[in-house]
Amino acid sequence: MSKPIVATTSLAGCFGCHMSILDIDDRILKLIELVEFNKSPVDDIKTFTKQCDIGIIEGGCCNSENVHVLKDFRKNCKILISLGECAIMGGLPALRNGIPVKECIEEAYLHGPTVDGVNTEKVLPNDDELPMILDRVYPCHEIVKIDYFLPGCPPRADLIWNAVAALVTGNEMELPYEVIKFD
Amino acid sequence: MKNTLIEIAARYGKDEARLMDILMDAQQALGYISKEAMEVIANELKISAADVEQTVSFYHFFARSPRGKYTIYLNNSVTSVMFGYQEIAEAFVKETGCQFGNTTSDGLIGLYHTACIGMSDQEPAAIINDKVFTRLTPSKVKEIVAGIKAGKKVEDLSVETGDGINAHPLVKSMVKNNIMRKGEVIFADYTLGTSLKKVAGMGTQDVINEVKNSNLRGRGGAGFPAGMKWEFCSKAEDTTRYVICNADEGEPGTFKDRVLLTEKAAQVFEGMAIGGYAVGAKLGILYLRAEYRYLKAYLESVLEEMRKNNLLGKGITGKAGFDFDIRIQFGAGAYVCGEESALIESAEGHRGEPRNRPPFPVTKGYLMKPTIVNNVETFCAVTRIIEKGSAWYTTLGTQSSAGTKVLSISGDCEKPGVYEIQWGMSIKEMLEMVGAKDTMAVQVAGPSGVCLNPAQFDRKIAFEDLPTGGSMIVIGKFRNLIRDVVLNFMEFFVEESCGSCVPCRSLNVVLKQRIEKIIAGNGTMEDLSELERLSKMLSMSTRCGLGQTSSNPILTTLQNFREQYEGLVRKDTDYISTFDMAASVKESCEYVDRKPNIH
Ligand SMILES: Cc1cc2nc3c(=O)[nH]c(=O)nc-3n(C[C@H](O)[C@H](O)[C@H](O)COP(=O)(O)O)c2cc1C
């Protein structure tokens, strides 16, 4: 039987959840035995080349591209997992929710400490190639159906390992309380 | 400003436990409580400005910025919505030219919402500068706002007066008592002082035994045996003890405590003094919700009268050492302050956040001293029990629920109002009594209680079957149960959660959003099971009764009216997203001047 195929992505996240995936240490060798990776920063495959079994999503959706990628994952993966606070709730990026988009753009390109006095022509990025900014940061499950949620900021490596191992082997997931952390 | 505040603080002996009163007076004098005002008060009381601010920010009726010379609080509770809230809200917006949550630019009028104000039998109702205006119609609104603009005093904005004491010169309110049925205990005639004279000749333990033998259970909802509570308190180590009467009456749909305090105030106060005698307390506090401030002058006159007649004060009824007095403590608009430990926190001048229990108030209550907290009706019943004896009392009601219960009945019926019945009446009998026809549901015990369907109308109003603090809302067949009742209740709990427990603070919001999603036609069967799962999680993981029961509107309607939910959810899919790309990028694209490319 062929190995289950896993894809991963980081949307509006900080890659911390992916670092936590790597934190499974030497079990990564076992993981490679258990599964095959497709689209993922782990192997740098940029587009789906086949249907996958498990899609792991880090980060919520703050722009149009995040939404496209997420929908693409839904289309190409049997099971989707929201990994970490940002995917589940919007996380840190969602701190901007409640602040008008206009003010966020101004802070980023006109008034923020790194641009203040530099962007004298007051250029606001508007090239068609750029992703469009959403009115707020959305958790993934508001855009597509998500099957499982793994909490944490980042989720503990053991939690990720236990979840993936359980999904792949079909065994019940081990959930000792030490591995579930919400921050 | 500074001198006014210094004078107000001095009025309360610069006692930090009287912060609520100080803030209320400050607001009355200055219109609102500014940051500077908080600092002055903090300075006077020798506490930090943050301590003052956290109390101010907790309560709905404390304003941190001006809310108008005339502040209108329109009630948006379920019965208000049933009887025309929408139309009245629009009329206020039209007449004042002001949106809700704002004041007019000239600072004359502020327009705000508020939760149930205890007028469910005469809705829609609003409070304007402590005066209550009931049974509002668009034309009454027009008249009121015209009066405001003409500079009339609040008391002259309406010429209507209510019945009974509501017409008393110290009350002069248009509120109606609507006492529809008088029973043997609360509303029967009583000669003031009879019971106090009787207890003065009894030992304190005899008084407690009499209350115990009567099987009187608390009338605030939870039904804890009153005599047992008093006994615990009387045996507590600390001998400085207090009596608190819970008149917060915040459960939407209840209003009987208002009527008792209007018509039977002295009888309630007498019950408190009896409690004071029994547990050895010298001070009683009536914790009265701010919504009932229009009764303040009258209640104070009743207390004064009782002092004159030697029924309060030193040496009550002439018995040396029988000293007991009562002061009124006002809340400032927070439902959770009806929970006894939150009430105590509030009476001490803090945010109304419930305490961890144990210790219970009977050992560590007001100012950490042993305290009995009882409902208005409980104290009122005690006065009668002492007069007529516990043996007589237990002949009323049922085996496990002795005596009578005062119900507050509102909603779709011909005769809403206050009914004193004997425990044991069935819902069906109750509906006949109030002239309710074509009833879809009865909400028993307020939002935190249960929503019954017609198949359950044989059930009995009694602790052993349907316990209740007395709120009964009749919901007619033509109503939209989920939208007008369940959603309204969830909005109420979101607003009123004190926020201490994460599940209560966040899951109420999540549940409310799920209900909105279902109402909008975007729900699935999965949402129904999620509602159930989250509701149970919420009720299991919170500190006080609010969070433990706030999902009841959902749980009990899911159980008793499941078909209504199933009629709303989509069954052809297990997931619906309401995300709209075009709408969500509109604002940012416009601002940076680009054309959205949606694909
Ligand atoms: C959120 C919440 C609100 C409450 N509101 C009231 C109230 O308005 N009036 C009341 O008498 N009891 C209220 N209670 C019950 C009180 O905590 C307490 O049980 C009661 O005052 C005790 O008096 P009793 O034994 O005479 O009923 C409330 C409880 C909770 C959890």
Ligand code: SF4
């Ligand atoms: S359950 Fe809700 S209202 Fe009660 S203490 Fe917790 S957060 Fe506050």
